[in-house]
Amino acid sequence: MVRCCAAALLICALLVCLQEGVHGGQYTNPVVNEQCPDPGAILVGEDGVYYVATTSQGNSDAFPIRASKDLVNWSIVSYVFPDAHKPKWAATDFWAPEIHRVKDHYVVYFAARDTTGMLCVGVGVSSKVTGPFEDPLGHPLVRNSTVGNIDPTLYIDSASNT
Numbered sequence: 001m002v003r004c005c006a007a008a009l010l011i012c013a014l015l016v017c018l019q020e021g022v023h024g025g026q027y028t029n030p031v032v033n034e035q036c037p038d039p040g041a042i043l044v045g046e047d048g049v050y051y052v053a054t055t056s057q058g059n060s061d062a063f064p065i066r067a068s069k070d071l072v073n074w075s076i077v078s079y080v081f082p083d084a085h086k087p088k089w090a091a092t093d094f095w096a097p098e099i100h101r102v103k104d105h106y107v108v109y110f111a112a113r114d115t116t117g118m119l120c121v122g123v124g125v126s127s128k129v130t131g132p133f134e135d136p137l138g139h140p141l142v143r144n145s146t147v148g149n150i151d152p153t154l155y156i157d158s159a160s161n162t
Contacts, residue, residue, distance in 0.1 A: 027072045036066075038151070040098030044129050051129050053080055053097040053108065062086055062094040063110065065130055078130040080108050087122055087135035091115045096151045099129060108133050109152040114140060119148025 030036075036054040043050050050071055053063045063080035080097055081087070090112035097110040108124040108131075120140035124133030142149050 031072050032066065032074050038096040040096070042099050042101065042129065044101075051077075051099065053099050055096060056094045058092070062090075062112075063097040063108070065099075067130075078132070080110070080124060080131050080133050082132055085132045085134065087112070087124070087138075089114050089120075089135075089139050090122055091117075093119065095119075098153055100154045101129075102154075106131075106133070107154070109141070109154060111148075111150045111152060113148075114143065118143060118145065119150055121149045121152040 035057050036052075037057075038055040039052045040054075041050055041052040048069060050068045051065055052068075052074070053065050056062045056064070060083040061079040061081070062083075064076045065078045065080060066074040067077045068074045080099070081094070086094075091114060093111070093113045095111040097108050099106055099108045101107075104127075106126045106129050108126075110122050110124070111119055112122055114120050121142035122135065123137065123141045124131075125136050126133040142152070
């Protein structure tokens with residue numbers, strides 16, 4: 001038992017050393033040197049790449065999608081909603097996107113102001129994690145006329161699998 005634990009610790013130490021050798025063992029925060037609030041990250045297993053979508057800061061293209069294999073070096077690979085693909089109901093303030101894999105496609109949940117100024121929860125779907133995502137509803141997923149809705153996330157009820 002002691003030999004097994006010692007061997008496991010040695011293997012872990014070697015893997016850490018190899019990882020540090022590959023990446024130099026050094027990084028500086030922030031790893032992305034620009035505004036990237038409200039990140040929602042997903043690891044895509046088939047390609048071993050992490051993807052993160054972030055709040056847009058008023059850009060014409062909504063929600064930049066960045067990719068990284070090591071969680072240190074990131075590059076923008078696309079946008080959830082390029083300007084021409086934004087949901088028609090969503091006017092401004094695209095916030096807090098989260099991309100999730102649901103069965104054979106990707107779903108993004110996000111907050112945005114509708115044309116009346118109310119913060120709503122929207123949804124987009126795509127066959128690829130890099131989009132572009134399309135609005136399948138043509139209206140917000142959740143809209144409350146009294147208070148705004150922000151920071152959505154996916155919840156799957158394990159008892160009913162919904």
